[in-house]
Amino acid sequence: MRKYWGDRITGGICICLSIYFGWLALEFPAGGGTFPFFAAGGTIFLSLILIAISFISKKPDLRETIKFNFSYSSMKPVTLCILVALHMWSMFEIGYFTSCALFLFIATIMVGIRNYRAILTTAIILFPSMYAFFVLFLKARLPRGILF
Amino acid sequence: MFGLEALPYLVNAFSGQNIFAMLLGVTVGLVIGAIPGLNPPMAIALMIPLSFQMPPETALILLVSCFAAGIYGGSFSAILMRAPGTSASAASAIEGYELTKRGKAIEAIRISTFASVVGGLISGIVLMFLAPPLARISLLFGPSEYFLVAILGLTAIASVTFGSVIRGLLSGLLGLFLSTIAIDQYSGFPRYTFGIIGLESGLDIMPAIIGLFAFAQGLELSEGDPTTTISGVKKLSWNIWPKLSEILHVKWSLVRGWIIGLIIGVIPAAGGSVAQWIAYAEEIRRAKPGDQFGKGELKGLAATEGSNNGVTGTSLVPMFVLGIPGGISAAVILGALMIHGLQPGMRLFKNSPHVIYTIMWGFLLANIAMGFIAIFLARTMAYLTLFPRGIIGPLILIFSVIGVYAGSNNIYDLWIMFGFGVLGYIMIKTNFSPAGTLLGLILGPIAENGLRDLLVVSHGSPISFVLTRPISVGLLVGIILALYFSLRPKPWEGEAEGKSQSPKN
Numbered sequence: 001m002r003k004y005w006g007d008r009i010t011g012g013i014c015i016c017l018s019i020y021f022g023w024l025a026l027e028f029p030a031g032g033g034t035f036p037f038f039a040a041g042g043t044i045f046l047s048l049i050l051i052a053i054s055f056i057s058k059k060p061d062l063r064e065t066i067k068f069n070f071s072y073s074s075m076k077p078v079t080l081c082i083l084v085a086l087h088m089w090s091m092f093e094i095g096y097f098t099s100c101a102l103f104l105f106i107a108t109i110m111v112g113i114r115n116y117r118a119i120l121t122t123a124i125i126l127f128p129s130m131y132a133f134f135v136l137f138l139k140a141r142l143p144r145g146i147l148f
Numbered sequence: 149m150f151g152l153e154a155l156p157y158l159v160n161a162f163s164g165q166n167i168f169a170m171l172l173g174v175t176v177g178l179v180i181g182a183i184p185g186l187n188p189p190m191a192i193a194l195m196i197p198l199s200f201q202m203p204p205e206t207a208l209i210l211l212v213s214c215f216a217a218g219i220y221g222g223s224f225s226a227i228l229m230r231a232p233g234t235s236a237s238a239a240s241a242i243e244g245y246e247l248t249k250r251g252k253a254i255e256a257i258r259i260s261t262f263a264s265v266v267g268g269l270i271s272g273i274v275l276m277f278l279a280p281p282l283a284r285i286s287l288l289f290g291p292s293e294y295f296l297v298a299i300l301g302l303t304a305i306a307s308v309t310f311g312s313v314i315r316g317l318l319s320g321l322l323g324l325f326l327s328t329i330a331i332d333q334y335s336g337f338p339r340y341t342f343g344i345i346g347l348e349s350g351l352d353i354m355p356a357i358i359g360l361f362a363f364a365q366g367l368e369l370s371e372g373d374p375t376t377t378i379s380g381v382k383k384l385s386w387n388i389w390p391k392l393s394e395i396l397h398v399k400w401s402l403v404r405g406w407i408i409g410l411i412i413g414v415i416p417a418a419g420g421s422v423a424q425w426i427a428y429a430e431e432i433r434r435a436k437p438g439d440q441f442g443k444g445e446l447k448g449l450a451a452t453e454g455s456n457n458g459v460t461g462t463s464l465v466p467m468f469v470l471g472i473p474g475g476i477s478a479a480v481i482l483g484a485l486m487i488h489g490l491q492p493g494m495r496l497f498k499n500s501p502h503v504i505y506t507i508m509w510g511f512l513l514a515n516i517a518m519g520f521i522a523i524f525l526a527r528t529m530a531y532l533t534l535f536p537r538g539i540i541g542p543l544i545l546i547f548s549v550i551g552v553y554a555g556s557n558n559i560y561d562l563w564i565m566f567g568f569g570v571l572g573y574i575m576i577k578t579n580f581s582p583a584g585t586l587l588g589l590i591l592g593p594i595a596e597n598g599l600r601d602l603l604v605v606s607h608g609s610p611i612s613f614v615l616t617r618p619i620s621v622g623l624l625v626g627i628i629l630a631l632y633f634s635l636r637p638k639p640w641e642g643e644a645e646g647k648s649q650s651p652k653n
Contacts, residue, residue: 029335038599043325084545100550113539140201
């Protein structure tokens with residue numbers, strides 16, 4: 001797929017979403033829909049320009065082919081997002097220290113780091129320092145769970 | 149007389165907690181700025197949860213110190229390994245690295261230190277003298293001006309997205325949409341909340357900033373080879389201040405760089421990334437026989453380093469005065485200002501002079517401090533560039549999560565940060581502008597209130613009403629000019645390609 005198709009699809013999605021949110025704004029009372037209408041109108045206008053440019057522009061970069069890459073390396077951010085979501089849930093179940101340490105070990109190993117000493121040193125120095133700074137110095141609260 | 153107005157607040161800047169905040173901000177800024185791939189907006193975003201428990205002036209001193217030092221820190225990796233720590237140092241990498249290859253790394257660092265420290269100081273002084281009189285203009289603002297100034301801010305920040313202004317503007321409009329999520333304060337009707345209670349109070353700025361700038365950066369760093377380190381430069385001399393003869397050799401380049409930085413800083417959204425290329429182009433234009441531009445010319449480095457720190461103070465002028473940030477870092481600082489309950493404009497100078505003037509003094513002191521702290525951190529900063537990105541990425545993710553929770557103790561905010569982080573990552577990958585979205589989110593309520601009040605006072609004829617008000621007409625002209633300058637091709641883009649597609653100053 002060439003890049004100009006990316007612009008056309010992006011523009012199309014923006015227009016559809018703007019129409020949907022503009023339609024929802026019809027129900028807002030007391031002028032509550034005015035500003036969303038303004039934003040929707042602006043988005044539709046700019047999306048149409050984006051689509052038009054994809055047809056008339058002669059820029060060579062628009063003719064480049066988009067290469068979809070589903071290799072393990074390129075999917076790392078997706079896997080990391082899932083890990084973060086699990087971390088955000090688990091820190092309230094098993095506690096700040098355990099959850100952060102587990103996340104750091106799994107995430108760094110998953111992205112390809114094999115220097116276990118560096119990971120361990122980082123965990124030993126960083127997490128107690130963060131705890132001391134937030135809880136003892138700033139008097140903020142950190143998540144607690146069944147462990148620590 | 150303004151100078152006398154600001155003077156009593158100098159003492160405040162020397163309080164224990166303000167000095168601590170300044171030193172912390174400078175240290176973090178230097179370290180994060182020096183690591184290629186990390187940038188000042190991300191450093192500032194990560195500092196916001198820490199600043200949450202501090203008084204507003206201390207919090208803002210922490211952030212502006214981090215900003216100034218971050219820009220300077222970026223020069224270290226640019227000079228030592230042609231890997232600019234920030235996009236505001238991209239032009240410095242050209243001459244700086246060539247000097248390093250010729251065994252003149254320490255000379256390059258010395259000039260960079262002098263140019264950055266003095267440039268930041270001059271910029272801070274200009275901020276002090278320029279902001280208060282300009283803030284009086286905001287007293288003349290009515291609904292139409294508030295609406296148009298928000299649109300001008302969005303238009304200006306869109307130009308930061310090099311080569312894709314339309315995407316930058318679309319990003320801003322997305323931010324405007326997101327700003328409407330909440331219970332409507334006029335009617336009490338929930339807008340776009342889809343029955344989720346956590347959305348009824350709206351999207352907080354803090355999780356949005358951390359998600360868009362820190363979390364997204366953490367995800368980006370996890371790509372590619374995780375063991376990547378930049379180079380083996382580990383040794384730096386402790387002496388990073390130049391001799392008088394070295395300064396005199398490049399004096400006019402320094403002056404030109406500082407002046408360009410000061411002027412570009414005041415222009416909304418232009419920032420250090422633009423200033424450095426203009427300063428560099430100006431030096432090349434003035435080149436004399438014997439100058440070695442492209443092969444390690446100190447004049448080129450002096451101009452680029454002077455300009456990118458010359459920008460720092462003046463880029464805060466439109467932010468403090470009108471709420472239009474002078475760059476992406478200033479946009480993040482604007483978010484922090486609002487988190488601490490402060491509104492830009494004359495009210496800030498009238499109701500909270502102790503806050504604003506203490507911040508300005510803190511900024512000046514931070515610029516002096518960064519030159520001295522850098523003496524002690526220089527070696528560490530050289531080592532930091534050897535840190536593998538595979539560890540830095542997950543650490544940023546952890547800090548984003550813990551920072552947001554510690555700041556608000558609200559689980560909804562964690563998920564909002566996560567959502568903005570994913571959105572920010574997708575935006576980076578598709579050449580949209582996370583800064584535009586953030587600014588839309590910040591300026592959305594100002595623009596909406598302005599538009600609704602404008603429709604009331606103009607009896608439904610906003611266009612004819614706007615055309616009768618000179619400031620509104622001026623702002624309209626500003627919007628058109630901002631669009632014109634962002635759409636026309638920039639001469640330095642060819643050089644910048646591959647180094648700074650999306651400026652992150």
